[in-house]
Amino acid sequence: MTVLPRRQQNRLNRERAILDAALKVFAAQGYSGASMDAVAAEAGVTKPTLYSYFPSKESIFQAMMLGKRDVMLDVFEHPSDQGMVADLLVFAWAYADTVMRPEMLSLARLIIGEVQRFPEIGRAYQASGPDHLLRGIMRYLDSQRRAGRLAFEDAELAAQDLWGLILSAPRTQALYMPDAQPDRASLARYIRNGLRVFLKAYSTAPGPDLTELEALQSAPTQQVNHDA
Amino acid sequence: MTVLPRRQQNRLNRERAILDAALKVFAAQGYSGASMDAVAAEAGVTKPTLYSYFPSKESIFQAMMLGKRDVMLDVFEHPSDQGMVADLLVFAWAYADTVMRPEMLSLARLIIGEVQRFPEIGRAYQASGPDHLLRGIMRYLDSQRRAGRLAFEDAELAAQDLWGLILSAPRTQALYMPDAQPDRASLARYIRNGLRVFLKAYSTAPGPDLTELEALQSAPTQQVNHDA
DNA sequence: GAATTTCTTTACTTGTGAGTAAAGCTTCAT
DNA sequence: ATGAAGCTTTACTCACAAGTAAAGAAATTC
Incomplete structure (x- = not known):
């Protein structure tokens, strides 16, 4: 740990x-609705201080947005190695717990709402969030395909x-109705059904996998901790 | 046709x-970014005229939003009666042509972006658009289930x-990246793949249905006309 | 065709928000 | 400690946006 001078630290x-x-x-x-005074007040400083850190409202917005890039969990990087069905369940919950959090939904709404005025931000978010995650899923599915447990042409x-x-159904609903966030029970319903349909269409051994899924469903699911 | 007085007509x-x-x-x-002067200019009037029609900016916004409720096509109301696979293809394209139009995407972005400030609008849109459409799909799928062509518990x-x-993948991408709207070829790819997976998971006769789907795919698809 | 009513515009008021100049304070080097 | 540097605040400016008052134009009625 290099000890920074107090000024720079502050x-x-x-x-x-x-x-x-x-x-x-x-x-x-x-x-447009946010005022720099409001940002300053929330940060516990005054407006000119803001402008000593960033030259404009737009630059704060962009810096903030691009700084949030790495929020997405690397959910699919570390399989639990307890079999494909168990892996998929863990992944699904980790992902759900990430993207369905109120702050993440607010961020998504903000990006979608402003993307016509700030196209770069939409691209950056898409590349670092959804696309990044999709590549993770793809790698995992591919490994299962090579192991002969899944069959598909296009990963x-x-x-x-x-x-x-x-997740598309609960997430779409959550985007449109901030007051009515789905509870964990209905999330569980979506995840169970989604995995069932996915396995039925893609598994090379649909019957056994579905049985395994049923067996796992009663297992308690822990909420992922995000406070780090 | 009742003949209205010229004043009221205007x-x-x-x-x-x-x-x-x-x-x-x-x-x-x-x-927040829109100014009433801009609205007035776009409408070819001046600001006080606006205020003689609507009492405030907010009321114009709400009236406009709630007026757009019935934009959604009643896609699933009139099956083509050429068999389930053909029906589903027609529905899928009609729906895609509706929700993927740039204006509809802009509207969706606007609603999502403002829904925290205007929750009623999110609810109204959800009820009249997605939910309404979902009920249409449900009715259709149910009829096919009764006819023994599909099997499921929860419509x-x-x-x-x-x-x-x-549609969730291309639509999500389109929401985040207004510049990169998917072309019809990739839409076709999503629709084909989606129907294939759906039939594989839900059809009581997956093999034959998939064959039928393959046969239909080369058929020319006409874009739905929306200028009425 | 003139009077009356309704609608539309020109020309404001008021408030708010982005951005800044100059004064005051805190921290560090000597 | 004391002077110099940078950081933060108080107190502004300027521009723009919501909403309005009063004058002017158009249409309807007698």
């Missing part, structure tokens, strides 16, 4: 505080199918 | 012009699966 902390505040305020009010389509089956 | 026309202009401007700039889940398989 400066870094404040920059983070400002970006955190910007996320909160922009997510709640939208880009990308298969991965998109898995995503679409498991 | 008034109705102007109201429509204002709401159309509001849609354009709000969709392009967002609620709602089956309908959501169909939707998620066919």
